[in-house]
Amino acid sequence: MITGYKDIYYNVKDMKKAVTFYQEALQMFVETGDEYWTSMVVGNLCLGLHWNEGQDVPKTVRDNHGQENGGTLTLSSDNIEEDRARIEKYGGKILSENKQPWGHMLVFEDVDGNILKLMK
Template identity: 30%
Template sequence: MASGVATVWLPVKDMKRALGFYGETLGLEVKRETDDWSELDANGLMVGLNARESSGADGGGGALLTFRPDGGLEDEVSRLKGEGVSFVGDISDHPWGRIASFKDSEGNDLQLYEPPSD
């Protein structure tokens, strides 16, 4: 039985660059930092950054994380664009909410999510 998410981890090619993105650009608290594994606190959810193996296939897969911005979706998209983040398309509207898709410094897929207004 799964009662919640304990850890989400992402493969990264460059740990320092990834820590800069998640720690500085997104503002998550770095809890542990090594060359092979680092941990960040995302409001009680531990996000692990795992260094990719230097040999073997370099597939394009990986986890997808969705973040809920503290303020409005447009404001956070604007802030992140100001930090050099590139978004994939425009904000999309759905019956279940709005999303804005972007990539992190390592090419992993991320999204910002805003629930529908009542």
């Protein structure tokens, strides 16, 4: 029987660079880690970073809401403007930003081109 989720993970080319981005830009903390796998935690989410032996992470088809194939991790934010500044400072790339009556959304790439989204 399935009892919950273990983690969601992204492939990364450079573990040290990726961990720095997720710690500093997204304010996650390291639960466990080595050169092959690092478990980052924010709230009750465990995000795994999986080293892909130094290979570039393949680009996926995306639009202004995230990936068109596969999933997009969406994180909650109480201040997207501050989060955006940190994401850019630590090497993330903003793909789109949208303010609507239903909320404020920011879609971005991490330092390896993985797609994530913030929503308020």
